[in-house]
Amino acid sequence: MAYNVLVVDDSRVIRAVIKKTLGLAEVPINELYEAQNGKEALSILREKHVDLVFSDIHMPEMSGVEMIEQMAADGVLKDIPVIVVSSEGSQTRMGELMEIGARAYVRKPFTPELIRDVVKNTMEKANE
């Protein structure tokens, strides 16, 4: 099954890196959408069918935290898995993000192998 993926990051370079890494990890992609912040992401999520979201935390206009909170409060969007991609290494922060609805956490810098494993685990759990 090929996925529709949304990549949310204010850095266009990181969006390109995630896109490239998904290819190297051989994650099957149908459509890949991009957003620069949580607000743009929510707008795309309400218009398009998305299977999986990769999101940064710190972004202007709307952070990844606020986006995840709004998704969790939305009856339609709450089941779309969000993988947080961030440079922060705090286990406390990761726990907080999982509590509000994130499904996984990937720390930068990351490898294609890590992305492949996280996507596999996340999508398996989402489809249970």
Add this chain to the structure above:
Amino acid sequence: MSEDPKHVMADTLTEVLEGMAFIFAESPEEEELATNETEFIHATIEFRGPVSGMLGLAVPSSLCTELTAGVLGEDPGEMTSPANLCDTLGELLNVTCGNFTTALCGDQPVFDQSIPRVAKIDQSAWNKLRDHPETVGFLVDGAPLLAYLTIHKQRG
């Protein structure tokens, strides 16, 4: 926190450059930090937590092209967008900051990081940064890279 924060910052930056841009940083001779380039990119980021402060990076624009190519896995000759160059330096600094605070204080404390500020600077601003006593110089692909750390506050 037992290690010298400046050493932790230098080690973290070296690892991030290798892990993200596949580029290796070396310690330069002092004269190798001099350059004839006229345009440079400077990025800063602030962090707040058990330790608060600021990290900065500065590179000649030509090195930023190499770094962007390394991060994207592309040919430096195909790197055209100046916006991407600033974006890359800001993101390398962002990742360095996140990994630095964890290396310094462990994986429990929460730090708030600002969004990186990136701007072009001229040679006189570069020289001022280079000559600052807190600046650590690196040689990356034969080009100079400057990094510095300012600690404002340490809790406890």
